[in-house]
Every structure is written in structure tokens, then in C-alpha cells.
Amino acid sequence: MHIPSFYIFVEVLPIPKNEHMINEEIRDKEVRLIDENGEQRGIMSASEAYDLAVEAGLDLVKIAPNAVPPVCRIMDYGKFKFEQAKKQKEARKNQNVVDIKEVKLSVGIGDHDYDFKLRAAIKFLSDGDKVKASIRFRGREMAHTELGSELLMKFAEDCGEVGSVEKAPKLEGRSVSLMIAPKPAK
Secondary structure: OOOOOOOOOOOOOOOOOOOOEEHHHOOOOEEEEEOOOOOEEEEEEHHHHHHHHHHHOOEEEEEEOOOOOOEEEEEOHHHHHHHHHHHHHHHHHHOOOOOEEEEEEOOOOOHHHHHHHHHHHHHHHHOOOEEEEEEEOOHHHHHHHHHHHHHHHHHHHHOOOOEEEEEEEEEEOOEEEEEEEEOOOO
8 A cells, every 4th residue: 555655644652641630730629738837728729729839839739639629738749759759769779579599309319419409499598589499200200209299398308497388399290399488587
């Protein structure tokens, strides 16, 4: 299909909107007003409330849009947004992210390999990460899945000083796995 050259295609992108309605965006007939000192000023028209905000040199912000009538507050909106962003940044900094590290074992694992995987799991648990220990069965090993569950329970017991079983051994397809969570620090 041929498009004539005089057609111009314009893509309309949505304009990012503030979470709160401010100043002239507030179109309600009546609002409940809280002034800059946090005191109730009562119910008044939105235009009166806006005039009071302009008089104070601040913004009128709708903080509870679902209330009847909506609640508006006179405040410095830029300062309010800055403090909110600061609180969110502080909350992100203080949150603790727990990773899940996987340790793969096999039914016929040797003693040295077992000890090596055990040391790795203990290190992960002492660092505060969860450990998923899993065994994948190959061929005829599927006939003896109980051996895998026993090995995983022995592994969990050996990790008992720094971790506790969060999810018991569970057979999922051709593998069995269990989850070990770190014990809280005393």
C-alpha cells in the first residue's frame, strides 16, 4: 500500500502524571482544608482553598482524593516530593536482599566432594543467603529417590549450626531439592 507523502504520523505518548493533584488541577466543588500548620480549616470551595494557598506562597495538594469531601493540604509540594524520595531511598538502602544459592549434589557423591559442597553451603548461609540443595537423578537412579532424600537430610543436618530446613526435600520431575534458610544472628 502506498502512503502519500503529505500524511504525517504522530505518536501520542502519555504524559507522566503526578500522584497528587495540585493547585489548578483540583476541580472539586468543596474540599476539606488542612493549612500549612496542620490545623483543620474546615470545608470550603476549592477556589477559596487555592486562594489561601497562593496567599501563603505554597501549593494546594489533594492528599485524600477518595474522602468525601476530598482532603487538601497547603504545603510546599517540591519539598514534600523531595522528602518522599529521600525516605524511599533510605528504605531501599536498609532493605536486606536474600539471594538463593544452589548447591548441586549427586547420589554417588564422594566424601571430599561432599565436604567441599558442605563448606560452600555453610559459607553461603553465614553470609545470609538461602541455600537450595538439589540432586538430579540419571537413568536407574530414579528407582532409588529415597537415597537422594536421605543424602539431602544428612546435608541439612550438617548445615544445622548455621541454617535450618525451610522446605523439606521434594521430588520434582527428575530431581529432589530442599531449601535451607540461615539462622538469625544472636
